[in-house]
Amino acid sequence: MRKLKGLILILIVSMTLMLFNQKTFASPATFYTMTLNAKGRYVRTQDAYLPDKTNMSLGLKAPEDMIFDEDNHLWIADTGNARIVKYDTYTNSVLGTLTYPEFVTPKGVFVSSRGIYVADSTAKAVFRFDSGMNFVEKYTQPTAISFGDTPFAPSKIVVDNRGNMYIYGEGVNSGIIQLSNRGEFLGYFTTNKIRLNPIQRFYQLIFSQEQFDDIAKRDPATFSSLFIDKNSMIYTTTMSTRFNAIKKHNTQGGNIFDESISGDDARDIYVDAQGIIYAGMQSGTIFVYDQQGRFIFSFGAGSSSTNEDVAGIFSKLAAIAIRNDGRIFALDDQKAFLQSFEPTDYANKIYQAINLYETRQYEAAIDAWNEVLELNQMSVIAHNKIGESYLQIEMYDEAMKHFKLAGNRDGYSVASWEVRNVNIQNSLGLVIILGVSLFAIYTVLKYVDKKTGTYVLPNGETAHGPGKISTYMTPMKNVFKMKFIADLLMIFKVMRHPVDSYYDIKVGKKGSMIAALTIYLVLFLVFINYSANKGFIYQYVAPEDLDITALVLGYFSLTILFVITNYLDTSINDGIGTLKNIFLMFIYSLGPLLIAFAATTALSFVLTQDEVFFLDITMNVGWVWTGILIFIGISETHQYTGKQTLRSIIMSILFLLILAIVLIIIISMWQQLYLFIEAIVKEAIRNVTN
Structure with a gap:
């Protein structure tokens, strides 16, 4: 028993001495290793290096x-x-x-x-x-x-x-000094660029170069x-x-x-x-x-x-x-x-995989990068390098998948172009044959209808007399003449003939509240789809990061508030349009924007990065065209001059902003009041239960 007590005492003393003699350095994990995720945000990853x-x-x-x-x-x-x-x-x-x-x-x-x-x-x-x-x-x-x-x-x-x-x-600040091997001055190898802040850029616009140098002269960073x-x-x-x-x-x-x-x-x-x-x-x-x-x-x-x-x-x-x-x-x-x-092994695997890619051993590099993914499945550089390796060995579908996981739109665009090019080459012959065949069938049918006037329809009936085939399109034409369908299609007439269309809408000849509400809701669905479901190249914000509540509230509140504020402004400035007239005019003016949202969403799945400017042009045309229609619509609805229309739009937007700010303040105050009442109720319940 005494030996056991002595052994325990010796162990306690030894551990105490070790603690006092040990340096104050922490364990190897004294810091985090950070990398970027597909959204460009810093995230923690496996330790790449440990203090030695x-x-x-x-x-x-x-x-x-x-x-x-x-x-x-x-x-x-x-x-x-x-x-x-x-x-x-x-x-x-x-x-x-x-x-x-x-x-x-x-x-x-x-x-x-x-x-x-x-x-x-x-x-x-x-x-x-x-x-x-x-x-x-x-x-x-x-x-x-x-x-x-x-x-x-x-x-x-x-x-x-x-x-x-x-x-x-x-x-x-002139740059890196370059001297020859004999000490002769060869010049400045490179220098840093001067970056101006917004105020200095404004000064640069309004002052001469000499005046600008005196007022806001800046030297390059060293x-x-x-x-x-x-x-x-x-x-x-x-x-x-x-x-x-x-x-x-x-x-x-x-x-x-x-x-x-x-x-x-x-x-x-x-x-x-x-x-x-x-x-x-x-x-x-x-x-x-x-x-x-x-x-x-x-x-x-x-x-x-x-x-x-x-x-x-x-x-x-x-x-x-x-x-x-x-x-x-x-x-x-x-x-x-x-x-x-x-x-660490994680860092060494990354360097090994990079070296394999740089030495053009692409298949071996893919295997090496997959080993990195076993340690970190969302490694951006691993997915990027695998995508680049697949590009080199012409496996474009696989490359697209990894570029998308890495958030690499440029690489995805290159792979997408290659996939599209292959598909076009494979289907071009079939498309040409189909197009020629349809054209030939149409030409033959038209010729037969013109000469003989006889044509056996799919249901077995026979049409007689030249041009009789076209009469079988009458049911389709009747569909377009239905009141609701015609009111819906009015949106396209507004785009082509806005002045006449707005007059017909104002006097009640064309358009309806049911059709306008339908267009309004369809535009909402197209807008939400545009915001959350475009092709990867053009979808800059991930769907999971979108604030859907803000999109919904923003859509309905801004559009409805604009109609209301325009009515309030025009009602005190000799405007003759009613609230219904303004609402119908506004909704029917949104046709170009609806088409732009839908077309951009569809095209974003087939266009590459180099062709994205087509989508930008489409959206810009949609916004500008819609703005012009709204301007014409307000002018025609209220019988305003151009100057009066511009003033009305500006005042409507100002009123809209004021109302929006007031609503935000009210909502914020109600939230605070709700939290305050909730805290009181919880405290009361806690006191009662205790």
């Missing part, structure tokens, strides 16, 4: 930059200690330090076969050393006239295969970092911008990526050997993109606390670098530590 090691033993002070060399050694710009550290991340050992008497604040480091380049903003120079860390030469401010008095404070540097240097200089890949492609990041925060430049300096790539605090960028792009945000988040700049996922987090040490959480992320095995290293310049991240 946090190294605070290197003696760093305000480190600013780092890069892996060809031997996979990490070079760190230890700015606060005015040195460059060569570090082996595998053995966790410092292989050497590069110092130089002229170093003041070395912020940028670049290593290649041409040597070691160090950018020092305070020393206002770029220093070059050989692989043995021996000084070779120094590049100072260019003397070219075109460089002028631009400040030369190199902060980050990259060098291409020819030895040309690309330098991000602090305070330089870059925050740059990187060069093995193909000498330049990548840059820009802080304090919502557009073009991460760019990949062509040889002319233009941006290859889409403008939607944003990041308010993009601090650094790195590209691995496969072409995967990693962008480090100063806030601590790392964004990962594929070769085309399409977002894959993001991970990491930041903390404003200076006393909290949690693995994977940064106070101020300064730089990132990627080892050849895919492990990510990130620097925190405020706390001066080096953090590594290990990719």
Whole structure:
């Protein structure tokens, strides 16, 4: 028994010592991995990276930059200690330090076969050393006239295969400074665009260029970092911008990526050997993109606390670098530590699948992406890449399915066009034969009817005399002459002859309340179908995200309120139309809009992205045509001049808005009152039951 008590005591003491000696780092899952869903919203996904090691033993002070060399050694710009550290991340050992008497604040480091380049903003120079860390030469401010008095404070540097240097200089808004391998100024490689706010755009319209420059002059945003890949492609990041925060430049300096790539605090960028792009945000988040700049996922987090040490959480992320095995290293310049991240199986499967696609192994890529879908069934990038792979192997129906799941309208459009093209080619012969056959039958029947006047009908009866066949269409004509049907079809006559039609409606010759209400309800159904059931390419809002209640209330309230407000306005401004006249006129004016809604809905299932403008034109014509008919209708109904009609429409819309606001306020107050009464009743019931 004593031995048992002693053993328990030893275990308690050991666990207590372990707790006190353990570092304050959290478990591996210290942050979420986020990706985009098909609707473009950030959602949580499987962990792509987990924190690995946090190294605070290197003696760093305000480190600013780092890069892996060809031997996979990490070079760190230890700015606060005015040195460059060569570090082996595998053995966790410092292989050497590069110092130089002229170093003041070395912020940028670049290593290649041409040597070691160090950018020092305070020393206002770029220093070059050989692989043995021996000084070779120094590049100072260019003397070219075109460089002028631009400040030369190199902060980050990259060098291409020819030895040309690309330098991000602090305070330089003209762009990336480009120097030859001899230090000659070659110009500015690229610059950020100036984006004007709405007020500045207004100033630009009303002032001359000189006046605008004096009033609202803006300089382009400066870059925050740059990187060069093995193909000498330049990548840059820009802080304090919502557009073009991460760019990949062509040889002319233009941006290859889409403008939607944003990041308010993009601090650094790195590209691995496969072409995967990693962008480090100063806030601590790392964004990962594929070769085309399409977002894959993001991970990491930041903390404003200076006393909290949690693995994977940064106070101020300064730089990132990627080892050849895919492990990510990130620097925190405020706390001066080096953090590594290990990719999970989820991330490795994604990178493997991307590589298979890029090497044109499409069927293998589909299998690899399906493995990713086993981990995350709604992975947008997986569905996109599977769709692209199916496109390459000409399986367009499958491609359409995956593009739709990914919310990729462009890809869906391409696959849809191919499917439509195949269907047209397969059925074109049949359509031609059918068309020719129908035309031939019609021609023969017409000829026989004209010459012989005899034709055996399907029911066995015989028509005699030239032209007698047409008499059998009389029952159909009689259907169209029925009062209700004729009143319904009046909507088409209004579109062609509005003035005469509105007169007939006003005096009661044509049109009826039953037909108008029928058209009103049909238009409502067509409108709801248009809002929720268009083809995928043109259905920008998913049906499940639509507020059907708002659509219903909006449709009925706006249309009815417009009729009422127009009646109220015209009744005090010598209008002669009754409420019924106005309602009938308004409903019969909606014909073009009804046709536009129906035609757009139908065509949206067969047109591709490049043909969507036909749908836009159809809807615009429908709205404009309807507006013109309403204008003519009000003028004819009330015997107004053009000026009076315009005034009446404007006043009706103003009254409508006022009534809508009043109704919203009343509804909101009733909701608050209902909630208040409900709370009182619940409290009373609770008190009684207790």
